[in-house]
Amino acid sequence: MAELVLFAIVDASFASIPNLLNIGIQSATLMLLALPMTLIIMSEGLDLSMGAVLGLSGIVLATLLARGSTLPLALIAALAVGTMFGVANGVLVVKLGIPPFIATLGTLGIAQGLAVGATGGRSVVGIGDALPALYAGRWIGVPFSIAVAAIAYLTLHFVLYQTPFGTYVFAIGGNREALTLAGVRADAYHIGIYTLGGLMAALGALLLTGRMNAGHPIAAIGMEFDAIAAVIVGGTSFERGNGWLPGTFLGVLTIGVLRNGLNVMAVPSSLQSASIGVLVIVALLLDSRRRRA
Amino acid sequence: MRAEIVALGSRVASVLLLATALALLSDAFLTSNNLLNILRQASLTFLIASGVTLVILTAGLDLSIGANVALSACMAAVVMKSTGTIALGVATGLACGTAIGILNGLMVTLLRLPPFISTYGMLWMLHGTTYWYMSGETIYGFPPGFRALGSGYLLGIPVPVYLMAMCLAVGGVFVRYTTFGREIYAIGANKEAARLSGVPVRARLNLVYTLSGAMAGLAAIVYLARLNSAEADIGEPLMLPAIAAVLIGGTSLFGGVGSLSGTLVGALLLALVLNGMNLLNIHSNWQPLVTGVIVLLAATIDLISRRHAEARA
Numbered sequence: 001m002a003e004l005v006l007f008a009i010v011d012a013s014f015a016s017i018p019n020l021l022n023i024g025i026q027s028a029t030l031m032l033l034a035l036p037m038t039l040i041i042m043s044e045g046l047d048l049s050m051g052a053v054l055g056l057s058g059i060v061l062a063t064l065l066a067r068g069s070t071l072p073l074a075l076i077a078a079l080a081v082g083t084m085f086g087v088a089n090g091v092l093v094v095k096l097g098i099p100p101f102i103a104t105l106g107t108l109g110i111a112q113g114l115a116v117g118a119t120g121g122r123s124v125v126g127i128g129d130a131l132p133a134l135y136a137g138r139w140i141g142v143p144f145s146i147a148v149a150a151i152a153y154l155t156l157h158f159v160l161y162q163t164p165f166g167t168y169v170f171a172i173g174g175n176r177e178a179l180t181l182a183g184v185r186a187d188a189y190h191i192g193i194y195t196l197g198g199l200m201a202a203l204g205a206l207l208l209t210g211r212m213n214a215g216h217p218i219a220a221i222g223m224e225f226d227a228i229a230a231v232i233v234g235g236t237s238f239e240r241g242n243g244w245l246p247g248t249f250l251g252v253l254t255i256g257v258l259r260n261g262l263n264v265m266a267v268p269s270s271l272q273s274a275s276i277g278v279l280v281i282v283a284l285l286l287d288s289r290r291r292r293a
Numbered sequence: 294m295r296a297e298i299v300a301l302g303s304r305v306a307s308v309l310l311l312a313t314a315l316a317l318l319s320d321a322f323l324t325s326n327n328l329l330n331i332l333r334q335a336s337l338t339f340l341i342a343s344g345v346t347l348v349i350l351t352a353g354l355d356l357s358i359g360a361n362v363a364l365s366a367c368m369a370a371v372v373m374k375s376t377g378t379i380a381l382g383v384a385t386g387l388a389c390g391t392a393i394g395i396l397n398g399l400m401v402t403l404l405r406l407p408p409f410i411s412t413y414g415m416l417w418m419l420h421g422t423t424y425w426y427m428s429g430e431t432i433y434g435f436p437p438g439f440r441a442l443g444s445g446y447l448l449g450i451p452v453p454v455y456l457m458a459m460c461l462a463v464g465g466v467f468v469r470y471t472t473f474g475r476e477i478y479a480i481g482a483n484k485e486a487a488r489l490s491g492v493p494v495r496a497r498l499n500l501v502y503t504l505s506g507a508m509a510g511l512a513a514i515v516y517l518a519r520l521n522s523a524e525a526d527i528g529e530p531l532m533l534p535a536i537a538a539v540l541i542g543g544t545s546l547f548g549g550v551g552s553l554s555g556t557l558v559g560a561l562l563l564a565l566v567l568n569g570m571n572l573l574n575i576h577s578n579w580q581p582l583v584t585g586v587i588v589l590l591a592a593t594i595d596l597i598s599r600r601h602a603e604a605r606a
Contacts, residue, residue, distance in 0.1 A: 046409070098592045099546055101354070101409040102536075106592070109533050109585020117579035225417050228410075238407060268428070270525075274421025280414040284406050 019260070021143065025211075027256030028145035029054075032204040033227035034252050035156045035245070036197040038236050041228070042243035043173045043193055045093060045100040049085060050201045051223035052111035055216070057082045058205035059115045061131075062124035062215025071130040079202045085111060086198020090191030115217035124215035135210025145207045152200070157245050169193060170243070222273070229276050230255045232283045300543050300598070304558045311565045319572040327568065329451055335564035336457035337515060339557050341531060342538040343460055344394075344508030346556045347468070347501045349539055351481045352548025353408040355502065357397060358509045358535055360419035363528025365389040365513035367423055370432040370523035379439045386517070387510040393419065394506015398499035416532075424525045433522035443518030453515050457557070460508070464553045477501060481548025533584045538563050540591035545599065563587065 033050050040047050057078040064074035085107055092103035139147040160166035168189045171179040179186045204223075209215050234251030236243040255276065262272045315322045322328075341358055348355045365386045373382025393415070400411040445452045468474035476497050479487040488494045512531075517523055542559025544551025566583060 048413075092589065096593055097596055098589070099409075101356075101413075102540075102546060102588065102592050105356075105533065105536070106585045106589035109581040109588065111585075113579050113582020113585060117576065117582060120576070121578055222417070222420075225413070228413075238410065268425055270421045270424030272421065274418045274425065277414045277416075277418035277421065280417075281400065281404075281406070281411065284410065284414075285404055288405055 019264070021146075023253075023256045023260045024146045024149075025143055026260065027252050028149035029204045029207045029211075030223070030226050030230060030255060031149040031249075031252045032152055032200045032207070033197075033223060034230040034234075034248050035152060036193070036200045037224070037227045038231045038234070038243050038245055038248045039156075039160070039169050039193045040100075040197055041231050041236050041238060042169060043190060044238065045194070046104060046228070047089060047194065047197045048101060048104040048224055049089060049108040049111055050197060050227060051220040051225075052108045052115070053082055053085045053198055054201040054204045054208065054220040054223060055218060056085075056111040056115040057202035058209045058215045058220065059119055059124060059217055061205055061209050062127050063118075065127040065131060066124055068128075071134065075206060078205055079199060082198040082200075082202025082205070083195060084198065085201075086195035087191065089198065090194030093194060094187050094190045112218070112221070119215075119217045121217060123217075125213075127209070127214060131206075131210050132213050135207070145211070148203070148207060152203070153245075153249060160245055165189065165192075173243075225273070225280075226255050226276065229280045229283075232280055232287070235287075237287055301552070301555055301558065304541070304543060304555065304562070308558060308562050308565065311562065311569070315565065315569045315572065318569075321572055322568075327572075331561070331564045331568050333451040333453050333519075334567065335557070335560040336451070336453035337512060337519070338534055338538050338560040338563060339457045340453070340460060340508055340512040340515060341535040342542075342556050342560055343464055343553055344505030345535050346539050346542070346544050346551060346553055347464075347477060348408070348505045349481075349544050349546060350468075350477050350548060350551055351498060351501055352484070352546075353401065353498070353501070355397060355412050355505045356409060356532060357393065357412040357415040357419060358505065359528040359530070359532030360416045360423065361390055361393045361506060361509035361528070362513040362516060362531055363525060364393070364419045364423045364426075365510045366517040366527060367427055367432070367523045367525065369514060369517055370435070373435060373439065374432055379436060382435075382439070383514050386514045387507065390510020390513060391503060391507040394503040394509070395499070397506060398502030401502060402495040402498050423528075427523075427525040429525075431522055431524045435518070435521055440518050440521055443515050443520070453519070456511070456515060460511075461553055461557055468553060473497070473500070478549050481550075483549075530580065533581060533588065534563055537584050537587045537591065540595065541587055543595075545595050546592060547595075547599065559591075 033054070037047060037050065060081050061074050061078035064077055065071065089104055089107055092098045092107070093100045135144050137144050142150070160169060168179060168184055168186070172186055172190050172193070176186055204220070208220060212219065230251035231248050232251070233254050234244060234247030234249070236247060258276065258279070259272050262275070341362065345355055345358060368389045369382045369386030372385040373379060376382070397412055397415055400406045400415070401408050404411070442452055447455060468477065476487065476492045479490070479492055480494055480497055484494060516527065520527065538559035539551070539556050540546065540559070541562055542551070542555035542557070544555060563584070566587070567580060570577070570579065570583065
């Protein structure tokens with residue numbers, strides 16, 4: 001909250017209603033990635049492929065739309081591609097036992113290679129009116145992207161804190177042994193966490209493609225870093241399955257406000273990434289100090 | 294030792310097999326020009342991958358190398374352009390790479406952050422700094438004496454190949470025959486046991502990350518000399534191939550197992566694959582796909598051989 005006040009003092013245009021709405025719209029895609037990333041990090045994992053999978057799903061979505069497919073059909077195809085990558089990540093990590101950062105680095109390369117190779121590195125334009133119209137619409141006065149992010153947050157919050165699945169997610173990172181001994185199919189749930197990551201990345205592609213009115217193969221490269229940053233800043237720890245979904249909500253807002261505030265102050269986006277890098281290291285540091293104390 | 298020789302032999306065999314296949318598929322493959330190009334490409338990959346090999350031997354990881362190469366190359370380019378002195382530019386590049394390595398080491402040893410996430414944070418810090426510093430500019434046109442480091446020939450063999458051979462010889466002796474080197478393996482095999490038997494774990498880890506940074510600095514110089522131009526994005530396609538070369542070269546992700554000669558074979562294999570794609574007219578846009586598959590294959594082979602060894606033990 002301190003940075004909100006700071007940016008408001010530095011620049012009056014920061015605190016205007018349109019700008020605050022803008023922060024929400026820009027943060028919506030990040031929220032969709034940060035939510036499953038929280039569960040993945042809680043399970044002592046990591047997903048570096050989310051940005052690339054989002055990019056590939058966006059290309060699938062835009063290409064199908066450009067070829068005259070209906071929006072629901074194109075969306076289902078994009079979600080299927082994202083889900084497939086999520087399942088692949090899960091199987092590589094859980095069944096084969098490849099360390100998550102290497103497994104998802106490999107799938108990052110595959111998704112990025114497919115997206116850039118198939119498009120020749122060019123944007124897919126001419127996606128018709130259906131998606132832009134949906135994206136520009138409002139649900140009970142709330143912009144579409146914010147509504148999607150809010151529904152995603154509330155759903156995941158309910159699932160994590162009110163259902164057995166949520167309990168299992170906490171246990172996978174915290175005490176997997178006990179979970180297995182209790183007869184729970186821990187592997188299946190663990191793969192499910194990564195699958196959710198792929199699915200949500202594809203849902204993020206819906207928002208990003210709508211916002212850009214085109215599919216771009218490398219537009220989302222590095223977005224997973226913002227998501228990881230939001231999760232870590234939000235207080236979820238890499239060890240012992242300690243996670244906090246409301247913290248991730250605040251983390252996403254922190255990153256969104258930081259990027260927007262730096263934008264308003266005309267700081268180039270490259271330095272924004274650098275400052276988020278610093279933020280991650282500081283947050284990790286505070287976390288490790290707290291654990292040792 | 295015997296198992297190691299078998300493992301290395303099987304990799305050399307796959308290099309030969311791939312080369313034979315390419316020779317049959319394309320007439321352009323078996324020309325001395327093409328073969329020297331492959332060797333040069335493998336040398337560049339090896340320079341970056343050799344430092345990463347040491348880091349992975351300690352069961353760590355350095356994801357910042359590509360971004361390190363980019364920043365070091367850009368710094369070297371700026372200094373060389375503004376002072377007009379080759380030596381100053383080279384020194385700047387090496388110093389920049391080494392300094393980043395030292396920072397990575399301190400994050401792992403002093404702050405005790407997990408290496409994969411701290412070097413990943415470092416990646417984005419370097420990436421942002423480089424883009425901001427270059428602000429879209431390209432610096433090009435360096436003195437011929439400097440460019441020879443990347444694209445020159447000595448006795449008909451590309452200069453980077455000599456650099457690679459030198460690093461392999463020095464590094465190989467260092468890793469295999471000095472106490473330092475053996476301690477690196479000991480840390481990777483069992484950190485706690487190494488500490489209890491008197492290995493200065495923190496000092497060795499610092500050294501390993503520093504070396505990884507320094508090698509990225511050296512690679513940046515050679516890369517810059519080869520391209521004859523510096524842009525903020527030149528490091529982006531380098532990280533995945535370097536890690537792929539280390540893994541396909543038989544260095545285990547879990548530490549304690551592997552060798553620099555293995556990484557050289559890995560770099561050769563990768564250069565052959567990319568060259569083959571080139572000869573078969575497959576666009577370089579598809580490269581990340583191929584490297585990604587190789588990383589996953591190598592990691593899977595690593596796991597299977599590990600389980601195999603555990604089952605026998």
